[in-house]
Amino acid sequence: MNIESIAKIVAELKAYGNQTPSVSSDIELSVCIPARNEAQTIWKTLTALANQLSGDKAVPTQLYEVLVLCNNCNDDTVELCKVFQELNPEFPFYIYVTNNPANNNVGAARKVLMDLASERLTDNGFIIMTDADTIADKNWLHSFLKLQTEPVDLVCGQIIPDMKGLNTKAKKNLFENRHYLDLVSRLESEIYPQQSDPWPRHSHNSGPNMAVRNLVYKNIGGIPPIACLEDIALYQKVISSGYAVKHAMEPMVTTSCRSSSRVPGGFGSQIQNWSASKTENVEGYAKLRERFTAFAEIRQYYSQPFEELLNSIGHRLKIQKQMLRSLIEKHHSSNSLVIYLENFLEDHSPWNAAHPNINIAEAIHELEDHFSVFSQTSKIYSSARSELSSLKRSM
The missing domain is CATH 1.20.5 (Single alpha-helices involved in coiled-coils or other helix-helix interfaces)
Structure with missing residues (x-):
């Protein structure tokens, strides 16, 4: 979906009935929820958001808002949202509806909604991503309000899977995968530490629980309107642009583990594979150590370019020096090059031959x-x- 189409839908939604609320300078958090045929889950999602606490008191409603985009729904999602709104008149909750066939994937829906939120927030505010099958912890918004005062530009919160309905194989593989990723995150913190993201931290960086500073969102051109993994693409854009990311232990959400995947390559696809007992091949300790050490040397090289460092980086990653020089010239920062290499190395034959998964x-x-x-x-x-x-x- 192109940017012009998204801008047109945003303009249409801003004029949708009298749902668009007036902008308030007090709003610090805007929660964005794309919903497509979520009648089975969205009531619980909204209930959790309507009962947010700060200590033993409710989070002041003037500090946040919840925006839901009902996107090409053909179930009762819209009707349920309207009933919830009527029953909770003090809850700062606003419903947008589109049946535009061009808005045909979750990435496009997220961008439409987040672009709407961006126009309503100050530069310092947080645009928060979550899903309509996700339940926020009671202190979720309070946690984001605390993090808003820290020098971080993107917050990735913890995501707890709701494993009801999963078979034994899927539960085992899910636990194994999460345990592995947490160990990888710990090793990365040891070898290639980030000042804004120290250990202890977690390894989750996806749509059910993520917040981006509004000014940063504007500066990077927003979330890519792609069919899947748009959340990962946003995460990588933020890092590539040199902004600070934090994998915070709070805030926390619980999200469903439905195996009926709505997008290829998404979490649902993983659940299907795990349910069928398909095991994964991943990077072992030696491969991870070489990669993270090379990334640390890349950061050092951008500060003090020494030939010995270049030789070491090329040797570790199995990249010819001429190509490495070209990549360094192309990427304005070490962060940008590291994100590029994370994707490049997945299919880099010499690297994978030297370190098989x-x-x-x-x-x-x-x-x-x-x-x-x-x-x-x-x-x-x-x-x-x-x-x-x-x-x-x-x-």
């Missing part, structure tokens, strides 16, 4: 072994420092 259970075992040794070494150093301090005090 391995079974996820084996990769988990390798990473757990690393952190077990790392933890024991830390204890030894800590004990030695304590003994040294005691000796100094006794002298």
Whole structure:
């Protein structure tokens, strides 16, 4: 879907009845929910948002709003939203409806809604993404309000899967996948740390729980209106542009694990594979260590370009020096190059031949072994420092 079509739909929705509320400078959070045939789930989603707390009191309604785009629905989603609105007149909830066939994927729907929200917020406000099958923790909005004062531009919150209805195989594979990703995130924090995103942190960066600073959203041209993985594309655009990202332990949501995938390659597709007991091959410890070390050297090279660093990066990633120089000239920052390489290396034959992916259970075992040794070494150093301090005090 092109940008002109999206702008046209945004203009149409702004004129939709009298639903568009007047803009208030007090609004700090705008929650955006694309909904297509979500009659089975959206009531619970809205109920959780209407009961948000800050301590033991309700979050002040002047600080936030909830925008729902009912996109080409042919069930009772629109009617349920209207009933909820009537029953909760104090809840800052606004319904938009489009039956425009051009708005035919979740990426386009998110962009339409987030562009609407962007026009309504100050530059410092957060545009928050979530889904109509997702239940926010009772302190969800309060957590974003606290994070708004921190020097971060994109917040990725924790996503807890609702595993009701999953078979045993799917539950096992889901747990294994999440455990692996958390171990990878810990290793990345150890080798290639980010000042805005220290450990402990999680590994989730997708649509059910993400917030972007409005000025940043404008500067990067908004979320890409693509058919799937639009949330990951936004995440990568923010990092490539040099903005600060934080994988915060709070805020938290619970999202459904429905296996009826609405988009190819989405979470539903993963659930289908896990339910069929299809195991994954992933990066093992050695491959991850080489990749993260190379990324750390790339960041160092952009600060102090030494030939030895260039040689090391090329050797680690199996990229010829001439190509590496060309990529460095093309990418204005280390962040931009790292995001490019994360995608490039997936299909880079020399890299994958040198470091073949391995079974996820084996990769988990390798990473757990690393952190077990790392933890024991830390204890030894800590004990030695304590003994040294005691000796100094006794002298």
